[in-house]
Amino acid sequence: MEKLILEQKDAVDWVYRGEGAANLVLAYTGSSPAFIGKVMRIQKSQRNGKNEVKGNGALTKHEQLVWQENEVLMASPNNEIVDHLYVKHVMCPLLGPKNVDAGVYLRVLVAKEFLEFVDKNVTCHRPAWRVDSSQVDMNRDSVLIMSDHSIFPNGTLKGGPCITVEIKPKCGFLPISRFIAEENAVKRTITRFKMHQALKLHNQEISEYSEYNPLDLFSGSRDRICKAIEALYATPQNNFRVFLNGSLVFGGLGSGTDCSTILVGEAFENALKNVIQADNGLRTTSFIQLVAETVYTSGVLDQLLEVQKLDAYDIEGAIHAYYNIISQPCMVCRELSKDKLSHLYTPLHSIPLDESLKIVKGYLIAASAKDCSLMISFRPKENDDLLSRTSYSTVYLGSTNQVFEYKVHFIDLDLKPLKKMEYYYELDKKIVNCYSQTVKTEREADNAVNGRPWKSIEMKDMP
Template sequence: MIKEKSVLIEMRSYTCPTGFILVIPFVEGKSQGLKLRQCWSVMELILEERDASDWTYRGEGAANLVLAYAGSAPAFIGKVIRIQKVPRNGANYENRDTVLSEHECLLWKDYGTIITSPTKEIAELLYVQCVMTPLLGSDYIDAGVQVPVSKEFLETVERNVLCQRPGWRVNDSKINTCINSVLLMSDHSVFPDGTLKGEACLSIEIKPKCGFLPSSRFIAEENAVKKNVTRFKMHQALKLHQHQISDLSDYDPLDLFSGSRDRVHTAIKALFATPQNNLRVFLNGSLVYGGVGGGTNSSSFVNGEAFEDFIKCFIGADGGSHTRSFVHLVAETVFRLDVLNKLLEVQKLDHIDIEGAIHAYYNVISQPCVVCRSFGEEKQLCRYSSLHSISLNESVKIVKDYLISATAKDCSLMISFRPREDGDLESSCRSIYLESTNQRFEFKAFFIDLDLKPMKKMEYYYELDQQIVKCYTEMLKQNTEL
């Protein structure tokens, strides 16, 4: 239900702390040679039960479920919403859980609007705007806006998408029907104006993961393998052991972040060979290839032959080479973009590794360090004593930087392409030429899933890290014995 106010403003965006005011761009008609002109309309809206049928399942991660708009309201065309989830075996988040904890307020005290947010949803939105956007660049981030929703809307959506969600996701989590707003943002898998015209758009979502090897002196001797083997490769061993994946991926994040054309191409080819949940491809907003949310049975939505047929309408290649040409297009685009350099810089805010940061975490929460208590050797205590003697401000900075880095390690890069006509001179998008098919494509790139990581996850990050290294070293030992 949309109620429009007769107000026009010249600013690019406006967000009311309550989430009840939404700024939506609209494009005035292009005719008789007039140039494209954008204005911004302030609109008041709420999504209610009758609106639920217009939103279709797009995918989900550990914390949020994503729905794409399939209706006809101009304000929502080319948009998606992200809805918060809660564990199925736990209670929904009530108001007491929607604000930051006392220690989280200490972390983000330099960003006053975050810690004074009335809900966690708005705090997360402001985190993207105030923390991640300055680090990664406003050209590659769309923070979105909060839109109020009714409980009936959320309950209806929960029922509507149940059969489309991966079974293991359904068992683990459900929509949080106690929230009063959702995040509305651009659907980066389509070009909104292209959707209206019926133009084809092919998009790829890449989850780069950690692009560097740690060198912290706080890494225990028995975990020294972390300094030589990527976290991604080691985690693959654990996922295979836990039957979360059926095949090991050859993807190496170091290749993707290398700045070498050949190594970037190698990385993209490896992602296409074993996409898991690290690569997904959308045709006009619909998933056609890649992971649908993890699990051994969801590593590929369609097989390679079917994908070849899907993209024939997009890539003008010879028979059997459409996929190869698209992989080349993606790799060349990633190589030419400068966004991965920025992402790597943010990832490297984690400069002492979780094995160091966990000690700063216990400093911040003013509790005895569980990790130190588990060490039996005096030399281990000496290794970390320096961390427990630093100031509170230093500890806060270490934990804050680690959590920002965790966001950068877990986000995705969405790149969308559409064929460009030679006579189209008005487009504001960048373009790239694919020599093998003699085609020029417009493209746009955005980071997505820039979530605010809860401070309490520090303990989980440490435990998972130890589990990953232990599983990988045991696998190496078994292979050696064979």
């Protein structure tokens, strides 16, 4: 693709699609052949000025230790390129090239006015808390251009509708690491997603709990997968969105939607009328079945789960390996009693550096897999297309007697900064403490109403 320059006048063609902690995602609505069917990712900068300074390259000196076996990452001159190459050379081999798109990196001379206008244009669509904490990084001179996975590329079915679901699966297993402290044993029986809901509710980031259980989605059971999709639909938050021909028709843009109201449900039911051949009131149920059947038959989450399980030590073990790498006194050990240190954590500070690097590297790769999104796009095959050859897989929806082509992609697989290990450790403590306190408070209140003394009750997520 020829070299392109994005000017101020081009900003109007890029609209807000969503964002993560580090990047804004914009979808293209203009007519340039170079960008039709593409999305753009622009890096953000923190308003508090806490962006990490990385010197001449994209990786810090300690990150270079972790990723020293990946020469292409070591040579990356900036963050955009290192993220692109990390997806291509690390995550793609682990998850399979069929389901991972590393994107096409374009070195463009982006005018500062373009970035300023983009920042201004998207502000009203972003969650208020995101706007307060970050903005478009005005110092960037390049962006990452990727395929828009909410649509199909030009194919044999011209003009046919395309519907795409975006799911954030989250962590699909319960940790069994022996480095989990006894007082945090709840992590072995309650999913991270469920515990995090308590903290988010406490911080007023959500207004009600979601019944979604990631263990259902990763279970390999048709019924449990369907149960998971139903729960995501009922309370999408920022974990479930649906696009029709590239336009959002269900779920929120930045902050998500807490729950599906009757009006939201009716609007979505109407949006499905040209995709799902069912009577009014039955289309949403059929769509949920379509998504669940595709997750089940594709087995796409099996490999994602294996990559997530590269976190074999849990953050409570990996954090000690992190301090070994940065050659600083372990701040975690300072807070622990001598007895706990002697039999559990002290040995971690005696392992070879190579072992510490392996532990942390596995944790960071797993963190990418736990935080990614799954995009599944569908388009119905008409009767005269059923015998035509296609490069896409197909799935049969029994409730409507329809056949759909589908494609699956993982997105948002960025490299996690090494420095974030400390953040992960502190967040883990907050999540467990908040959940434990919430459960205790609810039990005490329940027992007070029923006149029973409080006692510990074991709770499990497992069916």
